[in-house]
Amino acid sequence: MSKVVTFGEILLRLSPPSHLRLTQATSFDLYYGCAEANVAASLAKFGIPVKFITAVPPNELGESSISMIRSFGVEPVVITQGKRLGIYYFEQGASERPGKVVYDREDSSFSLLRKGMIDWESIFKDADWFHWSGITPSLSLDLAELCEEALLVADKMGLTISADLNYRPTLWKYGKNANQVMPNLVKYCDLLLGGADETEKVLGIEYNENDTQEAIFASWMKTFPKLKNIVTTQRIQANASSNGISASFWDGKNMLQSRKYNVSHIIDRIGAGDAFMAGIIYGLLTYEEDYQTALEFAVAAACLKHSISGDINLATVKEVEALMHGFGGGRVSR
Template sequence: MPQVVTLGETMVLLNPTTTGPLKYATHFIKQIGGAETNFAIGLSRLGHSAGWISRVGNDEFGRYIISFVRGEGVDTSQVKVDPQAPTGVYFKERHEFGESKVFYYRKGSAASRLTPKDLDEAYISGAKYLHITGITPALSDSCRQTVLKAIEIAKSNGVTVSFDPNIRLKLWSVDKAVEVLMDLVSRSDIVLPGLQEGQMLVGANKPEEIADKILQAGAKTVVIKLGEKGAYYASGGESAYVPGYPVQRVVDPIGAGDGFAAGFISGLLKGWDLTQSVKLANAVGARTTQVVGDVEGLPTLEEIDYFLGRKREVER
C-alpha cells in the first residue's frame, strides 16, 4: 500500500509556448495539472510511495493522464475510467511578470462524478497520510461527500489527514468556500494554507493569528505559506518562522504550493522535526517555480541539494 493517498481531479493542461493574452496564443504544449497529482508526483520524486484516487474519461486525454502519472511512480490502481463523461481540460495564460491565469473546461467531467463508492477502505486505511485539497469538494456534491467519507475512513484507522485549502473561487463563492473548507479544517490533522487563504478562511491577518484560529478549529498542526518569505508553523506549544529560498526569476508559480505540501509531508515521513520539514517544503516550492508546467519542476532530493548549494553539479 502507498504511504500517502490523495484524491481529486487531474486535467490535461494546454500551456501556450508564448507569454501574453491567451487570445494571441497559437501554439500549446500538452501537459497535465491537478493539485493532488502534483502533490503525489512531488512525493514520488522525493522517494516516497503515493497513490491517487480519481476518475478520468474513456478518451485519449484520460489515457494520457493515467500513463503520465503512473510513469512518475504514482499508483493509479484506484483511478476509474468513466465511459459517460470526459476528462477535464484547462488552459494557462502566462505573463512575464505577475500571476498566471487559468481557464477551466471541467464542468461535468469524469472526476466531478466521484462518489464514496469509488473509495476502497483498505487502500486508505493502509496509508500513513491522506492528503486532500479544497478543490475536490468544490467540483460537485458527490465529490464533497467522497472527501468526507475518505476522511472518515482515515480517522477511524489512525491515518493522519493533511489538508491544503487550495481555494479556487472560479468554482464557488467565498461564503460557500469558507463554510465547506472550515468544516474540513476541523476534521484535519495538518492544515497548509497560503497567507491569503488563511486570511479568507478565519478573518485574521497575521500568520500567528491565523494559525491560532485554525488550531482552535481542531487542527493539530498548521503551516502557513508565505511565498519567498518562507513559512510560519504552529503545533501545540511550538511555533516558528522558517525563512524561504528566494529565486532570481519565477518562471511559473503554479504547482509551487503542491510542491511545498509534498516537501513537508516528505520531511515528516523521514521522521524530521517540523522546522526541518518546513525547510524542505520551502526548498521544493521555490525550486518548482523555475520550470514551466505544474509538475515538470518538482525536484528530486538530489536536485534540492544542487539548488541549496550542498552539491556542485557536474555540467560537462
C-alpha cells in the first residue's frame, strides 16, 4: 500500500467554549492539529500508512501532541528541541460574525528547524507521496529553504508531490512575499489545492479577473509544467454557521465539478480544507484515474468535517462513502 509523508508544524489550539469571544473567555477547549498534521491523521483514519515529520519541545505539551497524532495511526518522525509548542487561539464565529485566529508561534520548536537537520532520503525511502503546505515556508526563510531541501529529494526519488497553497497573509512577516518564495517550491508539485485568488498573490502569475477558471488553471500548468492536477473548493452563500460546499478538479483538459452540499449548523470549520486534501489524496490513490469519484470522496470528507469539533476529520471511509452515495441527512445508524 502506498505510504504518504507529510511535513509541518503541530500546534496547540485553544478555543473558547460555546462560541464565546476571546475577550470573554475564562476557559478554553484544547485540541492539537494544523494543516499537515490534520492531513496525516485523516489519511491514517482512511487506512493509508502515513509518516508525519515535525519538531516539538521536550515537555508535556510536546509529548501530548505526539501521543495524539500517534493515536490515529500516524508514524511520527520527531526532532525534539527548543522550549515551546506553537499555539493558536480560535474564536468560533456564528451567523454573520466570522471566526478569528490569533497565532502565538514565534520561537517555537518547529521554527528552529534548519537545512541539514532532517535525513530526507531515509524518510522517503519507503514512501510514494509527499505532501506539504504553504504555511511552512510562510514562517521563515530557513523553513522555506528546508521545504526546498525536502522537495529536491522527494523529486529526485520519484515521489508524487502535493501541496495546499494555504495562503495566510498574516504569517508572511520575514520580508518576503509569498509570490517571491512559493513559485520555486510549487514547481516540484504534481497536485495543487488552491484558488484563482492565489494566482498572483502566491504564484506570481498575472491574470484577468474575467478569465475562466479553466484559463487560470491552464496558466498555472503552463508556468509549472510538472503539474498534472489542480483542485479547488468553493463556498457558496457562506456565513459562519451555514455553507454551501462544492469542489472542482482540473486535469489539464477537463474541469470536473462535484456535487454541492448544504452544510447547516456548522460545529467546526477549521480543518475542512485539510479533510478535503486528505480525501483527494486518498481518492487518487484508491480510485486512481477515476477523478470524478476521487473528487466526490474529497468533498464529502470536507462536508463531514464541519460536523466534528477540533482540527482533525474523524470520519471513516465508510462514512464518507455513505454520504457520497446519498446516505446523509442525519439518519441514526443502527
